[in-house]
Amino acid sequence: MYKSLLNVIVALNIVAAVSCIALAYKVVALPMYAEKTYKAEYKELIFQCDNSMREHMIAKNRVLTEKSEDSVKRLNAAEVGLLSCNSYDKLRKRLLTYGLSESDLALFGIEAIEEKAEDVRNFVKIHEFKY
Amino acid sequence: MYATLSRFTNLSIKPLAVISIFSLGIGVAHGADEAIKKILIKSAKDAGFTPAADLYQNPDENLANFGKVIFSSNKGLSLNGNISCKTCHLNERGSADGIPNAAAIGGKGESVERLLSGAKQLPRNTLAFWGRGAKEFKTFFWDGKIDYAGVQPKTQFGSKIPSSDPLITAVHLPVVEIREMLDEDAFIANNKVENVENSRKVYRRIAKKLVAVEPDASLGIAKVLGKSVDQLEFLDFARAIAAFIRSEFRLRPTKFEKFVNGGGSLTNEELTGGIIFYGKGACVTCHNGPHFSDFKFYAVPFPQLGFGKNGFGVDYGRYNVSFQPKDLYKFRTPPLYNVEKTAPYGHSGSVATIEEAIYSHFDPLRNIDLAKLSPLDRHELTKRLSANDSSLRVNFLTEQEVKLVASFLKTLSF
Numbered sequence: 001m002y003k004s005l006l007n008v009i010v011a012l013n014i015v016a017a018v019s020c021i022a023l024a025y026k027v028v029a030l031p032m033y034a035e036k037t038y039k040a041e042y043k044e045l046i047f048q049c050d051n052s053m054r055e056h057m058i059a060k061n062r063v064l065t066e067k068s069e070d071s072v073k074r075l076n077a078a079e080v081g082l083l084s085c086n087s088y089d090k091l092r093k094r095l096l097t098y099g100l101s102e103s104d105l106a107l108f109g110i111e112a113i114e115e116k117a118e119d120v121r122n123f124v125k126i127h128e129f130k131y
Numbered sequence: 132m133y134a135t136l137s138r139f140t141n142l143s144i145k146p147l148a149v150i151s152i153f154s155l156g157i158g159v160a161h162g163a164d165e166a167i168k169k170i171l172i173k174s175a176k177d178a179g180f181t182p183a184a185d186l187y188q189n190p191d192e193n194l195a196n197f198g199k200v201i202f203s204s205n206k207g208l209s210l211n212g213n214i215s216c217k218t219c220h221l222n223e224r225g226s227a228d229g230i231p232n233a234a235a236i237g238g239k240g241e242s243v244e245r246l247l248s249g250a251k252q253l254p255r256n257t258l259a260f261w262g263r264g265a266k267e268f269k270t271f272f273w274d275g276k277i278d279y280a281g282v283q284p285k286t287q288f289g290s291k292i293p294s295s296d297p298l299i300t301a302v303h304l305p306v307v308e309i310r311e312m313l314d315e316d317a318f319i320a321n322n323k324v325e326n327v328e329n330s331r332k333v334y335r336r337i338a339k340k341l342v343a344v345e346p347d348a349s350l351g352i353a354k355v356l357g358k359s360v361d362q363l364e365f366l367d368f369a370r371a372i373a374a375f376i377r378s379e380f381r382l383r384p385t386k387f388e389k390f391v392n393g394g395g396s397l398t399n400e401e402l403t404g405g406i407i408f409y410g411k412g413a414c415v416t417c418h419n420g421p422h423f424s425d426f427k428f429y430a431v432p433f434p435q436l437g438f439g440k441n442g443f444g445v446d447y448g449r450y451n452v453s454f455q456p457k458d459l460y461k462f463r464t465p466p467l468y469n470v471e472k473t474a475p476y477g478h479s480g481s482v483a484t485i486e487e488a489i490y491s492h493f494d495p496l497r498n499i500d501l502a503k504l505s506p507l508d509r510h511e512l513t514k515r516l517s518a519n520d521s522s523l524r525v526n527f528l529t530e531q532e533v534k535l536v537a538s539f540l541k542t543l544s545f
Contacts, residue, residue: 047443047507050442050443054445058456058459061454065456065457066457113443114442115443116436116437116438119436120230120231120246120436120437121246121247124230124246127475
C-alpha cells in the first residue's frame with residue numbers, strides 16, 4: 001500500500017517535472033529562441049510589406065488623380081507587389097504559435113520603424129552639438 | 132616726356148597719375164556699387180519685401196502675457212507628460228531646439244540634453260516661430276497641414292475648424308499629437324480614433340488641466356474674454372498662446388530692411404550675395420514674398436535623417452497631407468528670417484550649416500556619403516533626386532558664391 005502510494009507520488013513528481021520543463025520550454029525557451037532566430041527577418045519583412053503597401057497606396061492615388069494606361073499598369077503591378085505581405089503574415093503567425101505575444105510583435109514593429117532614431121543621436125554627437 | 136613734364140611743372144607726375152587713376156577707379160566703382168545697390172533694392176521690392184512693422188498683427192494682444200504662462204506650462208499643456216511649447220521653442224536656439232529631429236515627450240531638459248536623455252523623437256526638425264501669425268503667413272508646418280492660403284482652409288479638422296486664424300488652429304495640433312505632447316495612456320488609447328467627439332473630449336480635459344495647473348493665468352484669460360473660468364475651452368488658451376507667439380516672435384527690422392529703406396549699408400560680400408540670391412542663384416523664385424517664402428511645396432533632396440514621417444527613414448512630405456503623388460517628397464519653402472539662428476536645416480535637420488543647406492538645392496550629393504547608405508536609403512535618395520525640383524531651378528554656384536549667399540542671408544537676422 002505504502003509502496004504503491006510512493007509510486008504514485010513519484011509518478012506525479014515526474015509528471016510535474018515534465019510539465020514544468022514543457023511549460024518552461026513553451027513559455028520561456030521557445031519565445032526566446034523565436035525572438036533570437038526570427039526577429040531580424042521579421043523586421044525586414046515588416047519593412048518589405050510596409051513598403052509594398054505604401055507603393056500600392058501611391059499607385060491607387062495616382063490612378064485617382066492622373067488616370068492613364070500607365071497609372072493603371074502601375075497599380076496592377078503594385079497589387080501583385082502586395083504579395084510581399086504574405087511572407088510577413090506567415091512569419092507573424094508562426095511567431096505567435098512560438099509563444100511571442102501581440103505586444104512583443106508590436107514592439108519589434110516599432111523598433112523596425114524607428115531604427116534610424118539612433119542616427120539622430122549619432123549625428124548630434126558627430127557634429128558636436130553642444131549648447 | 133615724363134622727365135620733361137616733370138621739369139616744367141616741378142611736380143612728380145608718377146604719383147599724380149596714380150592718384151588720378153585711383154580717383155577715377157573709385158568713381159567708377161562707386162557708380163557701379165550704386166547701380167548694384169539699386170538693382171538689389173528693386174529686386175527685393177519686386178519680390179514682395181515688406182518692412183517688419185507692416186507685417187505685425189495681434190488681435191488678442193491683451194492675452195499675450197497670459198499666453199506666455201500657458202506657452203511654458205509643462206504640467207498644464209501636456210495631458211500626461213512633462214512638456215510645453217517652450218521645451219522645443221527656445222529663444223536661445225532661434226525659437227527652435229537646435230537639434231535635427233525634435234526631442235519630445237519622455238525626456239528631461241531641453242535640446243541636446245533632452246535628445247540624449249531618451250525623449251521620444253519626432254520625425255521632423257522643429258520649426259522656428261519667427262513671423263508666425265504675421266500678415267501673409269498662412270501655411271503652417273513642413274507639410275502644410277494647416278493651409279489657409281486658398282479660399283477654403285485645409286486642415287485635419289475637416290469642416291470643424293477651430294478658428295479662422297491659422298496660427299490659433301495650428302496651436303491646436305501639438306497638444307493632441309501622440310509622442311509629441313501626449314503619451315498613450317488608457318484615456319488616450321480609448322479616444323485616439325479620429326472623430327470630432329473624441330477630439331473634443333481630449334481638448335476639454337487639457338483645458339480643465341490648464342485651469343487647475345495655471346489658475347492665475349486662466350483667470351486672466353477668462354476676464355479678458357468675459358467668461359467664467361469654468362467656461363474656458365482649449366480654444367481660449369490657444370488664442371492666448373497665439374497672442375504670445377505673435378508678440379514674442381514678431382519680425383523686427385533687419386540689416387537688410389535698413390538697407391532697402393536707405394538707412395543702412397551692406398558689406399560688399401552681403402551685397403554680392405544678395406545679387407546672387409535675386410539673380411544667378413534664382414533663390415528668389417521660391418524664397419519670395421514678405422516672409423522670403425512662397426509657401427508652396429518643392430522637393431529639395433536634402434539627406435534624410437532619423438526615421439521619417441513614414442518610418443524606416445522615409446518621409447513623403449506633402450504627400451502625407453494631400454495624397455497626391457505629385458507631392459511626394461515635397462516640403463513647404465522655409466521662411467528665411469533669422470535663418471542663421473535656426474540650424475540644423477532641412478525637414479529632418481540633416482545638414483548643420485547654411486552653406487550645406489544651399490548646396491542641397493543644386494549639388495545635393497555633396498552632402499551625402501553614398502558609401503554609408505543602406506540599399507534602401509540609396510533607393511529612397513534616388514527617388515528624392517528624381518522628384519527634385521530645386522536643381523533645375525538653382526544654378527551652379529561656386530564655393531565662394533555659396534559663402535556670399537550665406538552672408539547675405541545673415542542680413543535677415545534681428
